Amino acid sequence: MTQEPAVEQLIARGRDALARSQYLSALDDLQAAATQRPGFADVQNMLGLCLSMLGRADEALAAFGRATELNPGYVEAHVNQAITLNDLGRVDEARESFRRAAEADEAKGGRFPSAAAARIANLHRELGDAYEQAGAPEEAVAQYRAAVGIRPQFLDIRTRLGRTLIEMGSLDEAAAELEAVLDQNPGFAQARANLGLARFRAGDLDAAEREWRRCLQQQPGNAQVSAYLGMLERRRGEARSA
Structure with a gap:
């Protein structure tokens, strides 16, 4: 038996x-x-x-x-x-x-009461957004990091941090932040799409494709990810031609 x-x-x-x-x-x-x-x-x-x-x-x-x-x-x-x-x-x-x-x-023990902590984290996010829109990504990252330090479970802010780090070229740091988001919520499609972008820009096309394919499994109609996959195929075609 x-x-x-x-x-x-x-x-x-x-x-x-x-x-x-x-x-x-x-x-x-x-x-x-x-x-x-x-x-x-x-x-x-x-x-x-x-x-x-x-x-x-x-x-x-x-x-x-x-x-x-x-x-x-x-x-x-x-x-x-x-x-x-x-x-x-x-x-x-x-x-x-x-x-x-x-x-x-x-x-569990925190520096601020929950309502105050959430408000402070969101104020840091708003200031980070303003810096990013003004073309100051380093200052934006500092604000996003401050927000995440207070409320690490605010996954949308952590995803913004990851995307801004990608734009700065800090690809390893970006990947670490986005992987932390996906550890908490594997279904966060935007974080996974951004993680694929970090892998793509680091030159790991296979890893990028894996993340983007998983995104499409979760959101079959995601136009952004479909565009990313098209970009990836063009890159591969250029490499074959070269």
């Missing part, structure tokens, strides 16, 4: 498959793990990420909800729930989930 995999093995396999964007495979293992250990908040959060990536948003929200019920201080699950709600256009509910994430983060 075949022995069922231990729950730890199922979780490890599911986490590995999720990291490699093999969402159906991850889903099978994580659902089996959740059946055996329904009280594991981390399994519920990863299950929610898989379901979200597969376009099953309502089921994803249920999983994130279970994760936050099991662990009310689970910042990442609150953030993932907020992102999914926002993608569904449920903006008020998303705002509430972000508020809970900020409160949970504050409870």
